Amino acid sequence: MVSNTKKHARMSALRRTSLREFLKSRLTNIDPSTLPKKAKIIGHVALVRFQDEGIDPKELGKAIVEFYPTVRTVLRLRGITGKLRQPIVEFMYGDPNTETIYKEYGYKFMLDVSKLMLCLGNSYERLRTAKSVRSGEVVVDMFAGIGQFSIPCAVISRPSKVYAIEINEEAYRYLKINTVLNNVESIVEPMLGDCKELTPTLGRIADRIIMGFFGGTIEALPAALKVVKPEGTVIHFHELVRRGDGKDELWKEISELCLRLGYTSTLIGLRIVKSYSATREHVVIDFKVRPCIDLSTIPSNAT
């Protein structure tokens, strides 16, 4: 049995080495430039990307488990597919159980990493959004996933209600589990279905709407506007845009659509959440929308 002192000494020695340096010392027959530089660690699972088909996944996985003391399972991430953003993964090494719990800023997310994605690069945005919610607000999270925004909002800011809409049954199952895991069942109400259909059924109740999606978020804006309150609603609108002036073009498109549908929009802030590729970045635009006219004078199906 390894003593705690020896284990800690080994862990701090490993931390001083980069993953690639460590793998180079273990997989000496492989071209070092093809070895992964980093792994994405979600709970006890590590996800890695690599191109070289000559690498033995089991041997690489074993070395990764050795490098990260908290990792028990290693998966190869081939990509992320479709509107539901589902991962394409292959099991490499270790514990076959890919269901895990990821913790950040005092809340937890349970998920099956082989079926669902959690973006670690969005963690500050989750915290920022949650902190901007005021106690007692009604929040509509239109693309709720496993609760990436709904759970932090409920845990940190205690709104009166968060309607969390999710179309993927597997994500919805974990969304429900995560409300229980974080003791926010009385605040978060998971709803299974298409947000374009379900959002308008809520009526004009939203103080805040979260649109955490990319690849056509604007298509759901008309549905979002149907829950805007007469006194106005804050929207956090996510999308992938071209680097440079892509975000300004997006804001123009949003504000013009709002106006066409009978709403004024005021920009609160525009921030880059993360770099996405060489040409694109993930941005969030925060803005306040208000109906241009007294909503009680127009039929509900006209906006």
Ligand SMILES: C[S@@+](CC[C@H](N)C(=O)[O-])C[C@H]1O[C@@H](n2cnc3c(N)ncnc32)[C@H](O)[C@@H]1O
């Ligand atoms: C990229 S994930 C983002 C989850 C979370 N909002 C975040 O930003 O971290 C997008 C989620 O929206 C869900 N989704 C896609 N289209 C939807 C729709 N029409 N209605 C409700 N959910 C949808 C997907 O299944 C997925 O869970």
